[in-house]
Amino acid sequence: MYEIATCNFPKNLKQRSRTLTTIKGYNKTDENNELLNSSTLEDLMWILASTVEEVFADESTMPARLEPGSTWAAYNSLIIEVKPKNSVQVTAMQNLERINKYLQGNDKKLIVTLDLGLYRPVLQLQMALSQRNWFLVPGDLHIQMAQLGAIGNYIELTGIPEAWVESGLYSETTVKHILDGKPGRRSLKAHIVTVTSLSILLLESFFEKNHYLKEGCSAIAIEMRNIWKTKDRCDITTQSHSMRERLKDLDFPLKLENFFKEKSELSPTFKMVKNYMHMVFSMLAFARSTRNANWNLRIAALDDFTKYFFALDLRNYAFLCAWYISEVRSLEILDHETLTQLKSGNWYPNKSNNPFCCLGVDEALEQENRRLKVLGGIVGITRRQQTLTKYFLASPEIAKLTRQADVVSSSSNKAMHHEVNNAISTRQNRNVIALLQCLSSYTNPFQ
Structure with missing residues (x-):
């Protein structure tokens, strides 16, 4: 797909150093x-x-x-x-697929956004299972x-x-x-x-x-x-x-x-x-x-x-x-x-409804995880039933109250981007x- 026409690597420099000259891409x-x-x-x-x-x-x-x-x-x-008009890996993917089939039927693709660290192993899993009903999207x-x-x-x-x-x-x-x-x-x-x-x-x-x-x-x-x-x-x-x-x-x-x-x-x-x-x-x-x-x-x-x-x-x-x-x-x-x-835009969330404020799904999820974290973080919470219940029941309510407090106390113009x-x-x-x-x-x- 790509051809490097000229790419010079200076001698006696660290491996990270590169001097690029001309790089040509095909299929543009x-x-x-x-x-x-x-x-x-x-x-x-x-x-x-x-x-x-x-x-x-x-x-x-x-x-x-x-x-x-x-x-x-x-x-x-x-x-x-x-x-637009609308605003353990095997187990996780199987659960997502079941939810997708229940909501949309057997003939619809399961579209999953992953960070680049997870994208490769899940891609290997997809190849191993010969699963063509998944469409994997690397996070923005x-x-x-x-x-x-x-x-x-x-x-x-x-x-x-x-x-x-x-x-x-x-x-x-x-x-x-x-x-x-x-x-x-x-x-x-x-x-x-x-x-x-x-x-x-x-x-x-x-x-x-x-x-x-x-x-x-x-x-x-x-x-x-x-x-x-x-x-x-x-x-x-x-x-x-x-x-x-x-x-x-x-x-x-x-x-x-x-x-x-x-x-x-x-x-x-x-x-x-x-x-x-x-x-x-x-x-x-x-x-x-x-x-x-x-x-x-x-x-x-x-x-x-x-x-x-x-x-x-x-x-x-x-x-x-x-x-x-x-x-x-x-x-x-x-x-x-x-x-x-x-193309309709169903792959992105916009949490504020302000212009130029859409997020990648992975970034939106990380922001929600940060809101939901209790003291000590969320690592290892599946080992204790009480902690797991607290995470899924109490933390979303606390995050909701926090967002409502932000709305009430904010004096900024919500119709504008925060950098205006x-x-x-x-x-x-x-x-x-x-x-x-x-x-x-x-x-x-x-x-």
């Missing part, structure tokens, strides 16, 4: 490319509007005062997506943690982690955790801040060569930035689609792609940073697919990222993701009904500037 459909390009353009437009002061500081059209910027999650929560949270780990693996010796420490964003201990992808939310925000800072340097170099595009892009970015103050989702969505088309009319995506190709052939550093940014944008596309319950984007983004698991020799993730994608492709031929159910907040966006912008100053003190990798 036009639909997948369109979904990924649209997602990346959406992210680039957010970066343009968020960093308008830094990128277009010398423009005469720059207003004296701009509305505060927005975080990646806050911006995406204001873009309206088409929502654990896929994203694997993606974060792969990105950390790639940038470990590039100087980016050292820039995080030198700029004061994170301590050395925190950086080690981010490279492993363990604190998922913090790692995601670290890469968003880094890509935003690198994009400022990229756009500076790009507009030096394509100066005739600068005025048009500046007007679009300022207009997008000012429209955020309305917090009106319909208005922002309409303007967002309109401005994406205006960027396409300026040939901004095409010119930027040509700029990448030209510079990549001349500078290994440019190629390294370009690969890193592509990995992050691909991961953000997967995160967007989860939070918006977009099944087609989920498969396209995971298909795009899987080649990096192969290139970085993360064999478990590479095999499991490639197998899962092939299973999804087989549904298009063998089981349209199951595929329709998955000037304090959060100001903190992110401060981190972007700090990292940008650190990177600029060394060199611009895009020159």
Whole structure:
């Protein structure tokens, strides 16, 4: 399915270190490319509007005062997506299958979401039993943690982690955790801040060569930035689609792609940073697919990222993701009904009903387990009947009361994403500037 055209491994470096050059993926459909390009353009437009002061500081059209910027999650929560209509291993799988047959009949597939640690043994169990009535889905949270780990693996010796420490964003201990992808939310925000800072340097170099595009892009970015103050989702969505088309009319995506190709052939550093940014944008596309319950984007983004698991020799993730994608492709031929159910959005929960707040099933389950945990955790509770009864009867009621108390005491606007907040966006912008100053003190990798 995938071919590594060129993959250089530096000598005398730790095994985790890799230098990727060109990686080609097969079976990429036009639909997948369109979904990924649209997602990346959406992210680039957010970066343009968020960093308008830094990128277009010398423009005469720059207003004296701009509305505060927005975080990646806050911006995406204001873009309206088409929502779906509905919001011991052998023993466990057999019990789930019995429940599924009782509810839906014998001819319906059992769809089970598993973390990557369980996905492989249950997949082996499915093969051993020749059970074709199960459809196994790897959990979104654990896929994203694997993606974060792969990105950390790639940038470990590039100087980016050292820039995080030198700029004061994170301590050395925190950086080690981010490279492993363990604190998922913090790692995601670290890469968003880094890509935003690198994009400022990229756009500076790009507009030096394509100066005739600068005025048009500046007007679009300022207009997008000012429209955020309305917090009106319909208005922002309409303007967002309109401005994406205006960027396409300026040939901004095409010119930027040509700029990448030209510079990549001349500078290994440019190629390294370009690969890193592509990995992050691909991961953000997967995160967007989860939070918006977009099944087609989920498969396209995971298909795009899987080649990096192969290139970085993360064999478990590479095999499991490639197998899962092939299973999804087989549904298009063998089981349209199951595929329709998955595309309808029935694979995700949204606990708050707020926009851009859908969760992977594994993440939602972990959150519920955290709510239900009693002192000492839930490990080994099946050994004592009293503890087991307490877990299944008392803990859900306590969790329900806790949620009701949160609703009563909360003063926030429940109709909005929690990151639609000037304090959060100001903190992110401060981190972007700090990292940008650190990177600029060394060199611009895009020159």
